Amino acid sequence: MDEKILDLHTAAAAKEGAKLAMDAAHLGKKAACEFYTTFFDPRASIQWTTVALIMYVEIILCLILLMPWIPPTLWKKFFQSHPVLVIRRYTHIYSTIIIGVLVLLFADSIREVRKYSKIDVAKGASVGTSAEADSLAQMRSYNAQRNLFISGFALLFYLMLKRLVSLVSHSADLEIISDVAMKHAETAEETARTLIESKDTDEAVKKLTIQVQTLEKERDCAALENNELKDKLSELQMEYERTCTHLKAAENGEEKKDK
Incomplete structure (x- = not known):
């Protein structure tokens, strides 16, 4: 029995x-x-791989623009070249489309993060959650957070890149104006010295002196604007470094969560 x-x-x-x-x-x-x-999934892979590639290209371009040994005048010549001018004719269209797509992807990623966060809370409150459902929820939550970081930083670096290009072009214009003003001042000084040496009338000397002083003031103003622009560029570089630090910290945090 x-x-x-x-x-x-x-x-x-x-x-x-x-x-x-x-x-x-x-x-x-x-x-x-x-x-x-x-x-x-082919659609998700192509979509987010493209956004990630855009972000990497933006980072590389920002680093190149921040290189101190490339003068702004050289960038000005590059921006004024024929191929770049052809592309810049439709810049406003490209810019609107890219910003619109990135904003939509960023909003969608925020929605996905909130969606899976609510799912995690609901499943944590339930008693009989299976291991499969928990792993899939964590996997999808990780993907949503990753997509949020990718789209957010792609949008941020795109705006930073536009601002950098504008600042570099403005800096090049200021350098050109400063050089022209200095040349005019030097020419005026040489003319004044020649007239003084040749003992011309006092009236001509006074006029030339006033002209020299005016040109020197213009030169000083141009130099001051150039220094202010350099300070802005340095602040933007520091902001970029802080952004990279936050990005690395966020990626490290996500890796720790994944582990």
């Missing part, structure tokens, strides 16, 4: 183990399919 009961318990345990193994295999297969759909 005891042997029959033991055999029945053994058979029941074996049957239960086989059922659990089949359930585990089914859950593993379903989780693998969900993982593939989450990470390798």
Whole structure:
């Protein structure tokens, strides 16, 4: 009698183990399919890979524009070249489209983060949450947060890049104006010295002196504006470095959460 009961318990345990193994295999297969759909969906992959590439290109361009050994006048010549001028004819269209797309993606990523945050809270409050549902929810929440960082920083770097290009062009204009003013001042000084040496009339000397003083004031104003622009560029560079630090910290935080 005891042997029959033991055999029945053994058979029941074996049957239960086989059922659990089949359930585990089914859950593993379903989780693998969900993982593939989450990470390798062609639409999501192309969409967010493109946004990430845009962000990387923006970072590289910002770094190139911040290089101190490239003078603003050289950038001015590059911006005034024929191929760039052809592209700049439609800059407002490109800019509007890119900003609109990035803003839409950023808003969508915020919606996704809030959506999966609510799902996590609801599942945390429930009692019988399965491991599969928990892992898939965490996976989707991670993807939503990653997309939020990518779209947000892509939008931020795009705005910074536009501002950098504007500041570099303005700095080049100020340098050109400063050089022209200095040349005029030097020419006026040479003319004044020549007239003084040749003992011309006092009236001519006074006029030339006033002209020299005016040109010197213009030169000083141009130099002051140039220094202010350099200060703005240095502040923008510091802001860029802080942004990169926050980005690295956010990525490190996401890696720790993933671990």
